[in-house]
Amino acid sequence: MALKIAFIGLGAMGGPMASNIIRKGTPLTVFDIAQTNLDRVVAVGGTAAASVAEAAKDADIVITMLPATKHVLEVAAGPDGVLDNMKPGGILMDMSTIAPSGTDQLIEICKTRGVCFLDTPVGRLASHAIAGKSLFMVGCDDEAVFSAVKPLLDAMGDTIIRCGRPGTGIRIKVVNNFQILSIAQITAEALTLAEKLGLELETVKSVNGSTTATNGQMQVNFATKTLLGDTAPGFTIELAHKDLGLAMEAAGELGLTLPMGATAKATYDTARQGPYGAKDFSALLDYACEQAGIAPPRLKAPASAA
Numbered sequence: 001m002a003l004k005i006a007f008i009g010l011g012a013m014g015g016p017m018a019s020n021i022i023r024k025g026t027p028l029t030v031f032d033i034a035q036t037n038l039d040r041v042v043a044v045g046g047t048a049a050a051s052v053a054e055a056a057k058d059a060d061i062v063i064t065m066l067p068a069t070k071h072v073l074e075v076a077a078g079p080d081g082v083l084d085n086m087k088p089g090g091i092l093m094d095m096s097t098i099a100p101s102g103t104d105q106l107i108e109i110c111k112t113r114g115v116c117f118l119d120t121p122v123g124r125l126a127s128h129a130i131a132g133k134s135l136f137m138v139g140c141d142d143e144a145v146f147s148a149v150k151p152l153l154d155a156m157g158d159t160i161i162r163c164g165r166p167g168t169g170i171r172i173k174v175v176n177n178f179q180i181l182s183i184a185q186i187t188a189e190a191l192t193l194a195e196k197l198g199l200e201l202e203t204v205k206s207v208n209g210s211t212t213a214t215n216g217q218m219q220v221n222f223a224t225k226t227l228l229g230d231t232a233p234g235f236t237i238e239l240a241h242k243d244l245g246l247a248m249e250a251a252g253e254l255g256l257t258l259p260m261g262a263t264a265k266a267t268y269d270t271a272r273q274g275p276y277g278a279k280d281f282s283a284l285l286d287y288a289c290e291q292a293g294i295a296p297p298r299l300k301a302p303a304s305a306a
Helices: 014-023 035-042 052-056 069-077 100-113 126-131 143-156 168-196 201-209 216-224 237-253 259-271 281-292
Strands: 005-008 029-031 061-064 091-094 116-119 134-139 157-164
Touching: 005 014, 005 052, 014 035, 014 126, 014 143, 029 035, 029 052, 061 069, 061 143, 069 091, 069 100, 091 100, 091 143, 100 116, 100 168, 100 237, 116 134, 116 143, 116 168, 126 134, 134 143, 134 168, 143 157, 157 168, 168 201, 168 216, 168 237, 168 259, 168 281, 201 216, 216 281, 237 259, 237 281, 259 281
Parallel strands: 005 029, 005 061, 061 091, 091 116, 134 157
Antiparallel strands: none
16 A cells, blocks of 8 residues: 655745655645645645645655744644644654754654654755755654655755754754855845945856855855846745744854854844845845845846756
């Protein structure tokens, strides 16, 4: 008998990843609180569930891709949630970006419920999720569990990095996002400075790409989003603020001070207060230019994503 696999959370990242699993030939039962998200995945062959409970009912594997720690804990461990409905001995794979302490809590809950758990947070952008080129940071030291989910990871992405025991995947994701989001703010400021200095954008980008200053925000994310005038959300400033907060929270628990991170977080906090909160985080450039009283720079021709 075929395994029942459920996917809960079909937003900008989860929707494309679930769709890629289906397109590769694996049936999925899917659920999202947003009907439009659910409809998009059903259109490629997903089986819609009316609730978390229905999606997880008797499931062998449940995948969650949700916005924040409270959502994951509620969906997974809340009343009539995933753990109340999936098969004993099944596998819960959380791909969300949440607090490491939340992941640790879920690990312990799964142990008491007889469910195997692994954290597999996702790297790269929404465009990579659509293309089936996501990266996964896997916290799992049980080879049988990893073998069971690997075909699903292969269907969604092209890079799997084993990070260690459960809980290590999310910790590496928090560190990596700390770098990404801080670099995004520096990139926005650098491009604003370049514009004020009257420099030609293509030249600035070319020099950046040929020196150790180069980074994925300048060369990929900004170049394929805001520098083309596209600020539609792949990953919003609001979510970026949340993720940077996770890093600062983790640092605080360890007694670490991260001055650059604190400064970047303050900017995200201000930017998210108005309409920029719902825009792609590359729109930090437009926000910085707005603060400087100048029009944001734009590339003359579309750039290719890496």
